[in-house]
Amino acid sequence: MHSRSSHSSAIDRIEETAIAAILGLMTLITFANVVARYVFNANILWALEMTVFLFAWLALLGACYAVKKGAHLGVDAIIDILPPAPRRVLALMSITVCIAFAFLLLKGAWDYWANFANLPQTEGRWFPLGFQDKFRPQAWYEVNDIPMPDFLRWIEPLMNDGDSYEKLPRFIPYAILPFTMALLLFRFVMAGVAIWQGKIDRIVASHEVEDEIAEVQAQRGEG
Template sequence: MSGAKTGPSGFINTLEETLIALLLGLMTVITFANVIARFIFNSNILWALELTVFLFAWLVLLGAAYAVKAHAHLGVDAIVNILAPGPRKVVALIAALCCLAFSLLLLTGAYDYWAVFADLPPTSGRWFPTGFDLKARSQSFYEVQDVPMLGALRFLEDLINYGESYEKLPKVVPYLVLPLSMLLLVYRFAQATVQVLRGEADRLVASHEVEDELDEARGPCD
C-alpha cells in the first residue's frame, strides 16, 4: 500500500468515501421502501421523506469537501491557461488562500449554528471568534419533525437535555454535518494550498485536462 493511502489522510479519504457511499445507499433503500409501502401496501413511512432530506444534505455537504480533494469542482480557467507557470502558481496560491479563509469563516458559522443544539456555547465576535458566548440560550431540546428517536442515542438525553426524554430525533444529530463538513472543507483547502506550494497542482478546479483524460479512457474505438 502506497504512502498516499496510509496515515491520517488515507483514513479521512476512506471515511469520506464510505460515508458518501453509505448515504447514497440509504437514500435509495429508504425511497424504494416508501414507494413499495405506498403503491403496494397503501401505507406510508412517515419519517422517510424527512430522513431522505437529511441524508441528501449530508451527501451534498460532505461531497463538497471531497470534490475539493478530487479537483472536481468546476470553474473558469481561461485566464489561468494563458499565464506562464510562475504567475499561474501565484494566482493559484492566492485562490487557495482565499478559499481557505472563506472555509474557516464557514466553519465558524457552522459551529455557531450547531453549538446551541448541542448545549455548547457559540463563539462571540462578528467576523472572527473572540471567545465563547456563555450566555447563549441552549436549544438542545429541539427535535426534528418526523424521525423517531433511536435507542442507541438515548445517552444524549442525559448528556445535553438534562435528563429529559426525546420523542423525536434531536436536531443536534442531523445538524452535526454542518461543522463536520466545514472542518473537512478547511482540511481539503489546506491540502490544496500545500499542493500548490509544492508545485503538485496549478489550479483548484477541473481544467481541460479532464477532457483529455476522458478521451484517453475512451480509447481508440472512435
C-alpha cells in the same frame, strides 16, 4: 512514502464508502416509501425528512472530498495560457480566498449548531473573539418526524436533563455542518500547502466533461 500512500488510500476508501453508503441508504428509504405507498397504501412518515438530511450529508461530504481530489469543475482557460510564475500567484490568491471563505463557513456552521448541542456560539461578527458567556441551551429541540432510536437514549441525561426525546434531537443531524466545514477548511489549507510547494498549480483540476466527450469521440472514430 509507501506507508503514507497506503494511509491516504485507506482514508480515501473510508470516505468513498461513507458517501456510497449514504447514497445507498437514501435510495433504500425512498424505495421502501414508494412500496409502502403504492402497495400497502401506507406511508413512512419520517422518510422524506431522513432523505433530506442524508442528501445534505452527501453533498457536504462530497464537496470536501472533491476539493481533496481536485474534482470540482472550473474554468481554467486563462490559467492555461499563463507561464508558471503568474499561474502560481493566481493559484495562491485563489486558495487564500477559498480558505477565508471556508473559515467564515466554519464559524457560521458552529454558531448555528452550537446552542442545539448545549454549547456556546462564538462572539464576533466575522472573526471569533471568544465564546458566549450566557446562552440558552437548545438541545431539547427535535426534528419534525424522525423518531428517537432507542440505542441513543443514553444521551438524554446528558443533553436533555433526563427528559425523554420523542423525536431525534436536532443537534445530531446538524452536527454535519461544523464537521464538514472544518474538513473543508482543512482541505483548502492542504491544497494551499501543495500550491506553495509547487506540487500543483491550481485548485480545480477536473475536466471530466471534456474527458468524456473525447472518449465518446474516440469510440465513434471522430477527430
